[in-house]
Amino acid sequence: MDNQPALVEALRGISKAPPPIWLMRQAGRYLPEYMAERQKFPDFMEFCFNSDVVTKVTLQPIERFDFDAAIIFSDILTIPHFLGQTVKFEKGHGPILARVEWDHFLKNGKNKDLSPEYQPLFKAIQDVKSALPSGKALIGFAGSSWTIATYMIGGGKSKDFSEIVKFAETETEIFNEILDLLTDQVTWLLLGQIKAGCDVVQIFDSWAAAVPAQHREQWLWQPLRKIYNALKAVYPETPIIYYGKGVSLDYPKLISDLSDLCFGLDQSVDVKWAHSTIQKFAPVQGNLDPEKLVTGDFEKDVRGILENLSAGPFVFNLGHGILPATPIQHVHRLIELIRNQKS
């Protein structure tokens, strides 16, 4: 096979020194050049579906920091939006999703082909791909079925997930249909992104930890397996990263049947444990605390992460998304620290 970007090689199990680096949510509000583009669009969804602006903001962090990968600019809530549950982003509020009547919504949404709606995204993927310098990878993404469902059922970002869990436990049939619908849509969206040119895809399961242990198999792992198997059947070589916040203790049992899955580690994960329990069997990505990148006090943590994880297949990243208050100089210093490590 021809030369692949370092990120792809690392995710296929080849150790790289220094490790490739990108940061979750690397295009966003901490960047003045992002804010300058964002200000031109009152509506966030409109911003997300303008190919030229998506191409531009996707490339901004690569131009400024020379990361090893770009992540296509979009949002995990585009799926409910296009299924007919209008998503609005209001300043200081986070996303607000319209209430829907589930029977009608599910009937209407089942097997709905959203590819016409996603054409501007796919076009941006092609444009970014041809603009990226060689050696840089392009990452596509979607939310997990569960994490998207929490926004749809809760009408926005839930503070306390007990209402969502209660809904799932009492309205079982509707909940299962929501999960199935989302599992199909996530699969089709990721297939479309890979077809358009993404080298890697990541599944964001930011609220995985809200699922009680006895429901994880059904609410998290069955949908993940379906998505994984459907993607691997068509694109066996394309790495898939699962980022499940707060559920890494469950990763070891996923390794046996999702043998090529790569694992995102949040900042709560002990890197020594991750090395011996996960990284021996699968590539890992993570896990600097994003707060440390805000304060600037990250050198010791970075050294600890590298000491424990950089010998195996590894991608440097944060444990969750970069925070809007992050000073740009800290990002430069982080990259320098990682690339100048003597191994």
Ligand code: CP3
């Ligand atoms: O990583 C990247 O740079 C690509 C872009 C990206 C966005 N959202 C753009 C965005 C990605 C990968 C996401 C994923 C996403 N979206 C997640 C999973 C990761 C995570 O952070 O947990 C979630 C839960 C969402 C849902 C969402 N979208 C929320 C809660 C919000 C508001 C608060 C926030 O986190 O910013 C959004 C809006 C959003 N998505 C913004 C951006 C840059 C901010 C919108 C703005 O510019 O005003």
